[in-house]
Every structure is written in C-alpha cells, then in structure tokens.
Amino acid sequence: MTPEAAATPFVDFRDVALAYDEQSGFAVEDISLTIRPGEFVAIVGPSGCGKSTFMKLTTGLKPPTRGSVTVAGQPVTGPLKFVGMAFQAPTLLPWRTTLDNVLLPLEIVEPYRSTFKRDRAKFADRARALLRTVGLDGYGDKFPWELSGGMQQRASICRALVHQPKMLLLDEPFGALDAFTREELWCLLRDLWSEQRFTVILVTHDLREAVFLADTVYVMSARPGRILARREVDLPRPRDLEVTYSDAFSQIVFDLREKIGRVRKPVDLAAAKAAA
Amino acid sequence: MNRATLRRLEAWAPWIILLALLAVWQAICSIFKVSDFIFPSPYTIAQALVEYAGPIAGHAWQTFWTTMIGFTIGVAVGLSLGIAVGTSRFVYRGLYPLLVAFNAIPKVAFVPILVVWFGIGSVPAVLTAFLISFFPIVVNVATGLATLEPELEDVLRSLGATKSDILWKVGLPRSLPFFFASLKVSITLAFIGTVVSETVASNEGIGYLMMSAGSSMKMPLVFAGLAVIGVMAMAMYEFFALLERRMTGWAHRGGHAPA
Numbered sequence: 001m002t003p004e005a006a007a008t009p010f011v012d013f014r015d016v017a018l019a020y021d022e023q024s025g026f027a028v029e030d031i032s033l034t035i036r037p038g039e040f041v042a043i044v045g046p047s048g049c050g051k052s053t054f055m056k057l058t059t060g061l062k063p064p065t066r067g068s069v070t071v072a073g074q075p076v077t078g079p080l081k082f083v084g085m086a087f088q089a090p091t092l093l094p095w096r097t098t099l100d101n102v103l104l105p106l107e108i109v110e111p112y113r114s115t116f117k118r119d120r121a122k123f124a125d126r127a128r129a130l131l132r133t134v135g136l137d138g139y140g141d142k143f144p145w146e147l148s149g150g151m152q153q154r155a156s157i158c159r160a161l162v163h164q165p166k167m168l169l170l171d172e173p174f175g176a177l178d179a180f181t182r183e184e185l186w187c188l189l190r191d192l193w194s195e196q197r198f199t200v201i202l203v204t205h206d207l208r209e210a211v212f213l214a215d216t217v218y219v220m221s222a223r224p225g226r227i228l229a230r231r232e233v234d235l236p237r238p239r240d241l242e243v244t245y246s247d248a249f250s251q252i253v254f255d256l257r258e259k260i261g262r263v264r265k266p267v268d269l270a271a272a273k274a275a276a
Numbered sequence: 277m278n279r280a281t282l283r284r285l286e287a288w289a290p291w292i293i294l295l296a297l298l299a300v301w302q303a304i305c306s307i308f309k310v311s312d313f314i315f316p317s318p319y320t321i322a323q324a325l326v327e328y329a330g331p332i333a334g335h336a337w338q339t340f341w342t343t344m345i346g347f348t349i350g351v352a353v354g355l356s357l358g359i360a361v362g363t364s365r366f367v368y369r370g371l372y373p374l375l376v377a378f379n380a381i382p383k384v385a386f387v388p389i390l391v392v393w394f395g396i397g398s399v400p401a402v403l404t405a406f407l408i409s410f411f412p413i414v415v416n417v418a419t420g421l422a423t424l425e426p427e428l429e430d431v432l433r434s435l436g437a438t439k440s441d442i443l444w445k446v447g448l449p450r451s452l453p454f455f456f457a458s459l460k461v462s463i464t465l466a467f468i469g470t471v472v473s474e475t476v477a478s479n480e481g482i483g484y485l486m487m488s489a490g491s492s493m494k495m496p497l498v499f500a501g502l503a504v505i506g507v508m509a510m511a512m513y514e515f516f517a518l519l520e521r522r523m524t525g526w527a528h529r530g531g532h533a534p535a
Contacts, residue, residue, distance in 0.1 A: 060434075061430055061434060083435070085434050089427060094526045095526045104445065105435050107445065108432065109435050159431075169434075
C-alpha cells in the first residue's frame with residue numbers, strides 16, 4: 001500500500017445524522033470520523049445508542065438524512081457490494097449445508113458470481129480452507145442446526161469473509177456466546193485480521209472485547225447517538241489473551257467505562273427528579 | 277409396556293380406532309335394527325361398494341381428475357399470488373383485503389354462476405376446486421416470504437444481491453415448508469369443491485352419484501360415496517405429507533437431529 005493510499009481514509013463520515021422518520025427524531029447525530037484502510041475500529045455504547053444505525057449508514061443500507069458518507073473514495077448512495085457482515089444471530093440458512101452457506105456470497109458477488117458454476121470446485125476448496133482455519137474442518141457437509149452456537153457463529157464469520165471483502169462489519173457477533181467461546185473467537189478474528197488486513201468495524205458493548213481487538217475505540221452516547229470519545233489502543237500487537245489481565249489493558253477499559261458512566265448519569269438524575 | 281411396543285402401537289393407532297368405530301357403528305345398527313334407509317350399517321355400505329364397484333370406480337376417477345386439475349391450477353395461482361403478496365407491500369395492501377373477502381364467500385354460491393357460464397359438467401367442478409383451494413397457499417407462501425429475518429436481508433443486500441436474488445436464494449426456499457403445509461390443506465379443500473359442484477351441476481363424479489343414489493333411496497350407496505371421497509382425500513393428504521417430509525426435512529428435524 002502506498003503512503004498516500006494509507007493517508008486517504010477508507011471510511012469518511014462528515015456531520016452525518018439519520019432520522020428513520022420525521023416524528024422519532026435523530027437516531028444518530030453529528031457523526032464525524034475517519035477510518036484508515038485496514039484499521040480495526042470498535043464502537044461501544046449503551047444499548048439503543050444507534051450502533052446498528054451506524055452500521056446501516058456505513059454499508060449504504062440507509063442513506064444519511066444529513067451529511068455525507070464516503071467509502072473507498074466513493075460517496076455511498078446505495079448498498080455497497082464489497083462488505084462482509086456478521087450479526088449476533090448466525091443467520092445461516094438451515095436448508096443449506098455449512099459449506100453451501102459459506103459459499104452463498106460467491107453466488108451473489110461479482111466477479112465470482114459469473115464463474116460460480118464453472119469454478120464451484122475451486123471455490124468450495126477455498127471455503128473448506130477457511131472453515132479449517134476457524135476449526136470447522138470436516139463440518140462442511142453438516143447442516144447448521146447440527147452445529148453448536150459457537151460453531152455456527154464461526155461459520156457465519158467464514159461466510160462474511162469468503163469473498164475477501166475489503167470491509168468487515170460485525171454487529172455484536174459474540175454477544176450470544178459463553179465467555180470461553182467468546183475469547184476463543186476473539187483470537188480467531190484477531191488472526192484472520194492480521195493475516196488479511198481488511199477494515200473492520202466491530203459494534204459491541206463488551207469493552208474488553210473492544211480494547212483487546214481494536215486499534216481505535218469510539219464511545220457513543222445514548223439516543224440520539226453521538227460520538228463522545230475516541231480512544232486509540234496503543235497496546236502492542238500481536239496481543240495475546242494474557243494482555244487482558246495487564247494493568248495497561250484494565251486502565252483503558254476503566255477509562256472507557258467511565259465515559260459511558262458519564263453518559264448514563266445525567267439521564268438517571270433527570271428521571272429521578274421528574275419522579276420526585 | 278416398553279417404548280418400542282408403544283411406538284409400534286402408535287403406527288397402528290389409526291387402524292385400531294377405525295376398526296373400533298366401525299364395530300360400534302355396526303353394533304348400534306344391528307342391536308337397534310336401524311333401517312338401511314335411515315342409517316346404513318358398515319356391512320351394507322361394504323355390500324354396496326362391492327355391488328356398484330364398476331360405476332363407483334368410474335365416478336371416483338371423474339372426481340379425482342377434476343380435483344387434480346382444479347388443485348393444480350390452484351397451486352399455480354396460489355403460488356404466484358403468494359409471491360406477489362409476500363414480496364410487494366403494494367400488492368399486499370391492495371390485494372390482501374380483497375382476497376380475504378373472497379375467501380369468506382361460500383364457494384357453493386359460485387356454482388350456479390359457473391353453470392350459466394360453462395354449462396353442466398367438469399368445468400364448473402374444476403373451477404370450484406380451484407377457487408376453494410388456492411387461498412391457503414397464498415396465505416402460507418406470503419407468510420413465509422414476509423417473515424424473512426431482516427439481518428439476513430441486510431447480509432445479502434450488502435453483498436449487492438438484487439430483489440430476485442433474495443427471493444430465489446432465501447425467500448422461496450424459506451417458504452417451502454409453509455407451501456407444503458398448505459398443499460395438505462388445499463388438496464382436501466379441492467375435493468370438497470369438486471364434490472359440492474358435482475352434487476349441484478354434473479352428470480358424473482362421486483357428488484352426482486351420491487345425489488342420484490339419494491334420490492332413489494339407495495342410502496348405502498350414498499354412504500359408500502362418502503367413504504370413497506374420504507379415502508381419496510386422505511390418500512392425497514398422506515402423499516403431500518410424504519412429499520413435505522422429503523423436500524423440507526430441514527424444517528422438521530425433531531426426529532433425527534443430534535442432541
């Protein structure tokens with residue numbers, strides 16, 4: 001990558017606001033941020049702060065009411081075509097085998113789409129290799145409902161990455177998993193990212209997850225969502241799980257927690273006053 | 277009783293109940309000496325079935341194929357309307373209330389109109405079978421399409437999927453279990469439609485047979501007609517139930533999924 005390419009942001013939000021309809025007011029407001037190519041960004045905040053709205057804006061699934069969103073130098077006007085997404089629910093298709101689920105994006109995204117029938121064997125090999133890296137070797141021919149929740153989520157991440165997207169959007173992907181599986185998948189995501197260096201936007205309300213994985217953490221306020229703070233995580237890479245027990249790590253988590261705490265308090269006080 | 281014998285007993289349950297029912301029926305008719313003109317016993321019905329086997333088979337075949345043609349049209353129309361209603365908000369808003377109103381009209385009310393248009397015979401029967409059978413298919417297919425998870429749609433749209441991609445790759449496969457479930461309901465309704473139309477406006481078919489047998493006081497033959505309709509509808513129901521299990525096993529995975 002040339003230095004200039006690194007200097008131009010991959011994602012550029014300028015004073016973006018979005019209202020879903022006229023009565024409900026803004027879901028997010030005054031969002032301005034830039035994301036470098038290959039940067040790992042985490043967005044944290046209380047629930048209902050418009051994190052998912054932020055994702056919809058980035059992918060072009062929703063156009064902004066005000067301001068502009070630019071991705072890869074192009075203003076976003078409709079749904080982007082080079083994005084991989086994964087959600088809290090694995091959303092795998094129960095009538096397809098795990099392998100066919102992972103292959104789904106290749107049936108839709110160009111240039112794979114036009115050669116899918118011809119190159120199916122090659123693509124299937126690629127999907128199997130990807131399944132192997134996430135520890136699902138040999139599970140390709142099983143149906144998703146034959147896998148555990150953690151395994152389904154791994155398959156879902158494979159599906160998000162199989163077409164080698166330039167950007168990966170994750171909306172609380174590990175939220176429904178137990179603590180051990182979650183930490184295992186953190187490491188998995190870390191390894192995939194350091195290998196392929198796609199741009200990642202991770203929406204989460206797990207602060208440890210955000211600090212462990214991300215280069216930059218953004219804190220959003222409660223509705224209407226605004227960006228309250230931006231924190232670069234300067235912990236050296238590669239990061240092992242042990243880092244989550246270090247003082248430096250805890251300090252960053254604590255700082256972020258305090259910012260979210262401050263978001264909450266005035267609201268609670270106002271509510272208490274109104275009640276009294 | 278262990279679980280295996282219980283399971284085997286379960287498989288035989290419909291036959292056991294049927295035999296018990298026939299036995300009670302026969303007993304009541306024999307003990308109270310009920311006249312065959314009022315309420316024929318299973319034995320006399322069986323006699324009628326054997327005696328009139330030839331004509332019954334002919335009329336049954338007539339009823340069967342008219343039903344199947346009407347049902348096939350019903351599936352085609354039901355599927356297309358279901359897709360339209362399930363994928364387009366505009367069609368849903370515009371057409372759905374009309375369909376519901378239409379469904380509430382007893383289909384027997386259409387038969388006189390159909391007779392005026394097409395005369396006595398198979399055509400009104402086919403059309404009545406069609407009119408009565410397409411609605412459950414519309415509702416089920418539309419429901420299957422409309423309840424698509426929004427996240428899944430987001431995943432596909434952010435890959436650049438077109439509306440028809442989403443329909444073919446996700447919407448339709450996902451609504452298949454709904455579709456097959458509605459076929460089971462629709463095929464039995466189609467038989468009702470055919471027979472209703474035949475009793476009013478035909479010279480052929482089980483409906484006509486029952487009508488004419490009734491007017492010449494051959495009550496065992498009327499009941500034999502009822503039995504034939506019941507058997508045909510049940511056989512077709514089982515056929516579509518089997519098809520459903522074969523085609524959409526992933527949606528009925530209670531039996532063979534690992535723990």
